[in-house]
Amino acid sequence: MIALGFDTPDIFWLAPLAAAPLAFSPLRIRKTAAIAAVPEDRLSAAIAVVLRIAGCAAIAALLVGVAGPYRTGALVDHIGEGAEIVFLIDRSASMNENFAGRAPSGDEQSKARAATQVLRDFVAGPRKDLAGVVGFSTSPMLVVPITDRREAIQAAFAAAARPGLDHTNIGRGLAMALAMFRADESGRSRALVLVSDGAAVIDPHLQTDLRADFKKAGVRLYWLFLRTEGNARLHDIPESGADTPQAAPERHLDLFFQSLGQPYRAFEAESPEQVHAAVEQIDRLERRPVLFTEIAPRQDLSTPVFTLAVLAILVLTLAKLAEIPAPVRRGGAS
Amino acid sequence: MTPSAPPEIVYRLRERIHSHMAGAHPSAALGGYGRFHDQTTFLRHPDARRIDLRASLRDPFEDIHVRRFAERRAADVYAVVDLSASMAVAGACVKIELARTVALALAWSAPGVGDRFGLIGCAERERSPVFQPATRARAVALRAADSLRAELCAGRAADGFVATAGLLGQRRSLVFLISDFRWPPGLVESVLGRYAAHDVVAVVLVDSEEENPPDWGLMALADSESGERRLVFMRPALRRRWAEREQERQARLAFLAGRGRPPIFLRDRFDPADFSRRLLAV
Known part of the structure; x- marks a missing residue:
């Protein structure tokens, strides 16, 4: 809960002072023989009210300002549209190449850069995703745990666009990505987006573990397959004899994913435009209300309060400057 | 007290006053002093000091006449x-x-x-x-x-x-x-x-x-x-x-x-x- 607090609330013992302008005038009172000689005037009456309010406001605002008001920090629940998404991004060396399988030259983009660029746009949109990022090559790297901090996620994607290293060890990457979904928050919609340009054989032991993990986490799986020109398509069935996980790892990974029993979709992308289209589709599919909490920091409120006090005092000063000075009497008071 | 005498003011009354004290203002009272007003018989105004001999001698009915004066009185x-x-x-x-x-x-x-x-x-x-x-x-x-x-x-x-x-x-x-x-x-x-x-x-x-x-x-x-x-x-x-x-x-x-x-x-x-x-x- 967000609540107001004060550093030195003792100062409020002086609060009755704020009522003083109701009884005292900021201007010097001039005695007049008969107030009835003064014509009724609405503008004057309005100014009188404004000055009273300004007087009360000035004292009250100064008191509040001196008391040091702040808004307490708290965990705030928000409801947004989106999902809890873990991006599992291939950081292997092949991601440094462009879709044609060569080192990018001129204004060409590497696959990693093309994919992360699209993902950054995705995260920067109006969605309220909780996202985590895991990179993997030979071994997985936890980049950002599941969070709603856009800057962190953006930075993670920016980092993923840097040139990668080594091989593709998809199994351990999946294991780490699945481990990031915490078991207790089962109410959320969860998705795992795998971005890779290739596949690898998953150890059969690990396969059983992964099956269990997928069931437990209950995630929907999207595979954004960045196909390099000339590589086999996911659904190409090689001639018999070559249909082994070692010869066609992508096809067998696809088959493995299909056998998980969880919602699964694979997207093949051969150009940045196709990556974009695929991510748009994921965007459409992963739209569900998501409840997430944010830490609102403690906020100092004295600036607006002092600003109010300054404005009120300014009004009073203007009134004082506009005051007609009492004429000097000859021979003093009599 | 003020050191110098206050200024003198002159005033007049709007109508003749009724008063018993001699003063400066025209009054309704008729008596032996002041501005001549009229003559009347001695019986009406028995003031022996203001007997008008000339009028009394002139009167064929031999009444005694007295002069009356509008007196000035104090207000x-x-x-x-x-x-x-x-x-x-x-x-x-x-x-x-x-x-x-x-x-x-x-x-x-x-x-x-x-x-x-x-x-x-x-x-x-x-x-x-x-x-x-x-x-x-x-x-x-x-x-x-x-x-x-x-x-x-x-x-x-x-x-x-x-x-x-x-x-x-x-x-x-x-x-x-x-x-x-x-x-x-x-x-x-x-x-x-x-x-x-x-x-x-x-x-x-x-x-x-x-x-x-x-x-x-x-x-x-x-x-x-x-x-x-x-x-x-x-x-x-x-x-x-x-x-x-x-x-x-x-x-x-x-x-x-x-x-x-x-x-x-x-x-x-x-x-x-x-x-x-x-x-x-x-």
Whole structure:
């Protein structure tokens, strides 16, 4: 809960002072023989009210300002549209190449850069995703745990666009990505987006573990397959004899994913435009209300309060400057 | 006491007075002194000193004729002074000071021509802090007039004018009502009604500052009597309305007193010559 607090609330013992302008005038009172000689005037009456309010406001605002008001920090629940998404991004060396399988030259983009660029746009949109990022090559790297901090996620994607290293060890990457979904928050919609340009054989032991993990986490799986020109398509069935996980790892990974029993979709992308289209589709599919909490920091409120006090005092000063000075009497008071 | 003698004021009464004391004013009384009036028979006016021999000898019926003279008699002059708090407000002038000057002049002048001077201070009803019955003793009259000071002005209202009319007695007197006449509506009429039996002069004390407020700026005004406060944002339009209101008030005072003497407006200062001129112009 967000609540107001004060550093030195003792100062409020002086609060009755704020009522003083109701009884005292900021201007010097001039005695007049008969107030009835003064014509009724609405503008004057309005100014009188404004000055009273300004007087009360000035004292009250100064008191509040001196008391040091702040808004307490708290965990705030928000409801947004989106999902809890873990991006599992291939950081292997092949991601440094462009879709044609060569080192990018001129204004060409590497696959990693093309994919992360699209993902950054995705995260920067109006969605309220909780996202985590895991990179993997030979071994997985936890980049950002599941969070709603856009800057962190953006930075993670920016980092993923840097040139990668080594091989593709998809199994351990999946294991780490699945481990990031915490078991207790089962109410959320969860998705795992795998971005890779290739596949690898998953150890059969690990396969059983992964099956269990997928069931437990209950995630929907999207595979954004960045196909390099000339590589086999996911659904190409090689001639018999070559249909082994070692010869066609992508096809067998696809088959493995299909056998998980969880919602699964694979997207093949051969150009940045196709990556974009695929991510748009994921965007459409992963739209569900998501409840997430944010830490609102403690906020100092004295600036607006002092600003109010300054404005009120300014009004009073203007009134004082506009005051007609009492004429000097000859021979003093009599 | 003031070091120098107060200025002399000359005044005249509007009608012939009824009085028993010899003085300076035309009266209804016929007697042995004064301006010749008529002749009458000795039986009607048995004054052996004023037997008109020539008329008596000329009369075929042998009546004895006596001359009658319109005698001059002394009047009572009263100053009825407002002692409400508004009189002590210092503007371009302090009104009670002005009232004191007028009262001193009257206290000096009235015994000088044989009239009696009395002084009544009025504030709230049932309360007359200053009361000097009519006296011919100049010193007593001057002391009473001199006692009019700002410290006395503590009244919250001026309705004492109605009650103090009874202190004047029955005989027709010259009464100066000295006040700023900033009274609630209706009071002027009822006061003038109460003093209708007398020759009333309304001396309206006017502070020129109240007539001419400043053009621009803010003023926090407080009523001297009720204490009511009001903030006023002066500007030419409001100033015009203010001045119009003041003119209306003065015109209304003149209208109300219209059947008697016109009111005398004293603006900040007292000019005895002008005052006398106005008093004589009846």
